[in-house]
Amino acid sequence: MKERCGIITSDGNFIEIKNISASNYEFLMDPEELYRYANKINAIVHTHIRGCYPSRKDLEYMKLWKNVIWLIVSEDCIKGYKISLDGSVFEVDVNSFLSEKLYNLIMKLLK
Numbered sequence: 001m002k003e004r005c006g007i008i009t010s011d012g013n014f015i016e017i018k019n020i021s022a023s024n025y026e027f028l029m030d031p032e033e034l035y036r037y038a039n040k041i042n043a044i045v046h047t048h049i050r051g052c053y054p055s056r057k058d059l060e061y062m063k064l065w066k067n068v069i070w071l072i073v074s075e076d077c078i079k080g081y082k083i084s085l086d087g088s089v090f091e092v093d094v095n096s097f098l099s100e101k102l103y104n105l106i107m108k109l110l111k
Contacts, residue, residue, distance in 0.1 A: 001049070003027040004109040007034070008043040008071075008097075014105040025049070026057055042097075043069040043080070047109050052079035054089065062089065069097070073106055 005027040006016040015037060021028040027046045044065060048055075052072040054062065062070055062083040069092055070081045080092040098106070 003047050005029055005044070005046040006109070007037055007041050008045060008102060009037055009040040010042050011040065012099070012102065014045070014102055016109070041068055043071050045071040045073065045106055045109070048072055048074045050074055052077040054081055059089065063087070071106065073109055075110060078106070
């Protein structure tokens, strides 16, 4: 199954963004779709086949989006991460910002 991705906007909506990556094991958001919401992105969301730890590529891209939470979703977990100004990555409590509605919408990415 190809990774799926989307964003959570500052007004609390989840928007799925087309994954244009040629690989099934990474995501690359369609830039045209993504930049429509560039000023409203609170979180970047994507799926992993297994586990919820950032890949090497995730860590690279997190450096470009330092003020944005990265949510990783798989069959067995959902975790959020953020990168600090010094480049260290830390886990954030997803329950502190995910409503039940958003959680359910994000989990639909796995289907």
